[in-house]
Amino acid sequence: MENGISIYPGLDNTLAQNLQLIQQAAACGIRRLFTSLHIPETDPGRLKKELAQILKAARRCDMEIISDISPATMELLGIREFSPSAFRMLGITTLRLDYGFGLEEITALSRNRQGIRIQLNASTITGKILSALVELHANFGQIDALHNFYPRRGTGLSEEFLVRKTSMLHKLGIRTGAFVPCAQGRRGPLREGLPTLEEHREEDAGLAARHLVALGIDSVFLADSLPSMRELQAIAALRDDAIVxxxxxxxxxxxxxxxxxxxxxxxxxxxxxxxxxxxxxxxxxxxxxxxxxxxxxxxxxxxxxxxxxxxxxxxxxxxxxxxxxxxxxxxxxxxxxxxxxxxxxxxxxxxxxxxxxxx
Known part of the structure; x- marks a missing residue:
């Protein structure tokens, strides 16, 4: 399985903590890194200062870097014109399109020649959107999906909803990921965990991850800022061919x-x-x-x-x-x-x- 960690430059962790986390995750065999570049509580100055070093460290560890972006990300990063090549130059290899992108724009991005993958929001996708992407001949070979996480207690998804959305994506061959929270090192400002499923909010990360695999999820990300080594090892040991x-x-x-x-x-x-x-x-x-x-x-x-x-x-x-x-x-x-x-x-x-x- 292609599982991952999450890092939020400009938020809770120091740069040193984030760089150490990348090294620890890579040592466990984890090769995906999720980051978001439009969290309201982020310190923009710190983000700009730290991002290049974080991306460089992840590239050295041969990690796929997934960035949750919106049109506002352009201003934050100082990119004048939205293009896959601009993100490729930063080292970002997958763009998760959160909001502000039309169907034709998503289709065009899925056909880019820079090797940038496109990631859909699995929690908000609809059959109507997927049908439109099929009609527009989007390149589904370059598209995957990732569910949201939910910082506010009581707002996480139900199991039935996650299974329904994931099944809809799987019918088009779209691999789909989701998040589990950590026991400690929880991300601010609420620090109440970042689960995809509400029932996982206080559950052990390893068990929550194995539950997601049982539900058909293809990749699992530790969502919080500073997971323990035990949690990193549990995610690294996941298998998609068996319920463990x-x-x-x-x-x-x-x-x-x-x-x-x-x-x-x-x-x-x-x-x-x-x-x-x-x-x-x-x-x-x-x-x-x-x-x-x-x-x-x-x-x-x-x-x-x-x-x-x-x-x-x-x-x-x-x-x-x-x-x-x-x-x-x-x-x-x-x-x-x-x-x-x-x-x-x-x-x-x-x-x-x-x-x-x-x-």
Missing amino acids: LQGRMITKDPVQQQLLRHTFTARADEARDAVRAQESRSILKQFGADISPDHTDPRPAGAITIDNRNYRRYMGELQIIRNAQPADPRVNVPAVISQSDQKLIPYITPGRKFSFLFD
Whole structure:
């Protein structure tokens, strides 16, 4: 996944903090940087002084630089005429068109030859706008989208709204991103987090990001000013090919531990009481190993189970329990999904990939 950080020159952080954040993010493998050049509370003098150094540092780390712009950005940056080449010279590689741009202008920008990508506002896009861009023959190969973040408490998007807008964009092959807040280093002036989804405002950034992936989001950005190293690592570790659930390992059996490190596919014939892994028995056969009875405990919702040798040909069957079940001497409980991550289980629909992340 192409995930990113956010930096706001002229706001909370010092230049040194921003430059350090770029280095830390790059060291984690993060290669996208979002910045906004029209936040009302920004100190214009500081922004002009710091921006060139920030962009230079990001370019050295081979980062895609996404700038949220409006026509007012031109005056702020001292650019006389709006053109992709002017931003390219600054090192900005993607322009997020927030407001003030007409459909024909967006279409023309999507065809630029300077290698500048165009980013739509995924939260305000409509079917009418997309249909018009299709009719105008916009170059969708050079367009992606990014949802808004929402500084004021109570104004973030609902899950249903985000899924609907994202699905509309995906139908045209437009990859779509969204934001998660950080626990500390929250951006001013409100300092109440910058989530896309309101339910993420006080949620752990890693869990919020994995929730967005489960909802079909293609890239996740840490929205706040100064994320922790743990948050940077969580974003860098995201995968778009599987729903990842964090849990606690119980078993000390190396065979079961090895099996639990694989990525699985939910079976097409969905069970009422559990998510069943399609490949787990065949993977175990490749090991040429045997599973002994081990932790044959009651199976609460969120338990990860593996059938042992007493279940005969089902040995190696891996499940995530949806509805609690009693203990069975044929079924091991080698691990359990954390309480917070159990909210992700319903998204493991037939055919979806899933894997586990253990502390």
